[in-house]
Amino acid sequence: MMAAEPSSAAASAAEYLEILPLDSSYSSALATDPFLRPPSSPSSIATDGSHDPFGTDDFVDDDDVAPAPSTLAPATAGTGPAEAPAPVFARIAVSDPKKHADTTAGAAGVIPGSGSYFSYLITTRLADGGGEVRVRRRFRDVVALADRLAAAHRGLFVPTRPDKSIVEGQVMQRHDFVCERCNALQRYLRRLAAHPVVGHSPDLRTFLTEPGAISAFEDEAPRYWTTTVNSAAPSAPTKTGGDLFGMFKGLKETAMNFMVATKPPLVVDTDTEFLVHKYRLQDLQQQLTTTSQQAEALVKARDDLKTTMAHLGTALIKLAKFEREQGTCSPQRRRAADINNFAKSIVKFSRSQTKLNSEIVKHLGSIHEHLEMMLYVHHAFSDRSHALQHVQTLSADLFFLHTRARKFESVSSRGIGQEWSRYQKREGLKETISAAEAAKSRAVREYETIKVNQVPSRKLRELEYMK
Secondary structure: OOOOOOOHHHHHHHHHHEOOOOOOOOOOOOOOOOOOOOOOOOOOOOOOOOOOOOOOOOOOOOOOOOOOOOOOOOOOOOOOOOOOOOEEEEEEEEEEEEEEEEOOOOOOOOOOOOOOEEEEEEEEEEOOOOOEEEEEHHHHHHHHHHHHHHHHOOOOOOOOOOOOOOOOOOOOOOOHHHHHHHHHHHHHHHHHHHHOOHHHHHHHHHHHHHHOHHHHHHOOOOOOOOOOHHHHHOOOOOOOOHHHHHHHHHHHHHHHHHHHOOOOOOOOOHHHHHHHHHHHHHHHHHHHHHHHHHHHHHHHHHHHHHHHHHHHHHHHHHHHHHHHHHHHOOHHHHHHHHHHHHHHHHHHHHHHHHHHHHHHHHHHHHHHHHHHHHHHHHHHHHHHHHHHOOOOOOOOHHHHHHHHHHHHHHHOOOOOHHHHHHHHHHHHHHHHHHHHHHHHHHHHHHHHHHHOOOHHHHHHHHHHHHH
């Protein structure tokens, strides 16, 4: 990661560098640590079912079918394919929602709808004539799958799962809600299967082909970027009245260390090629957002025009009828006929606007799909930023621990009792430093994995597959 003076090629991308400030509670950083003091020059790396969706029955896996054996080996998680991989799943359909009583819900009968849930029949046809597999999953299983895929494929453009923020029956009838949920789940699973890396994930294959295996996903703690050296430090014993002086002395030393130390340098991502592509994707997202807003305004304006023209045509038809009924001479009858023909033309124009609006909305849906893909891109870039900040945080914590160890060694003991106490504290500090170094090594490896996953050529190929 170390490099010499900045090259001329980096000047064009200097304005795109992303600054990731650290928490203000951290102090000076070790000058020799590349993660605390990054180099000055950027380095480039290389079906809807006929079953009644509201029939309550017990949850049994009658629809589950054991998967046929397949010779397809899943790709390694987190690595991009060199060539277009053969799809594992030929077709995925979500249908036949069933309502079940949730016996585990403690609030059943208190909160409406809390004592029941819906399950969905997922029919998967394997590629290369592998046959069809049917399993039943509930939405909670989809949430568990999404969490596992996000943890196993950090840095990739992983499609996001359907949102559960819409309360059932709040904005639509229950039947419409279940149908929308079926369509959203089917679209989500098909996008996962079409992904060049996630489509070969063992977790996705287990979810789609192994009945009842999703229960193994539950009760697992999600992975977050909040692990610091403080979690590895041993818990301090409770202070008694005789230890108050030592506690206040320790607080004073800690405050002095933070006051004397300087603020660590800002962290920047030095991969110029990645930053240039990141800026281009952000610019594309802005253009898509502007285009979407303009298209929505156009649809609204044309819809207003259609409504106005329809009212005008109706009024003219009534006027023509009145002229025809009240007319006593041929000029009045001719005028009534002309008004009637003009009114019919206006009505036809209004109907043509309806067809035109439907075409515009169709293309607007394509723009919204691209905007949704930009959300995947944003999540992938956030994973990289969080990983770099996590490494920086662990490096700063490790530096403070080493500083504390050096100060601890420089203090001389005044007796055998103090020597034994210093020995215990020194050993505990060594264990804490060892745990912090191991955590930093894991964070560095994960950050490097994300960097490999986000090689620009691989990300562009991934976008092409997802289209």
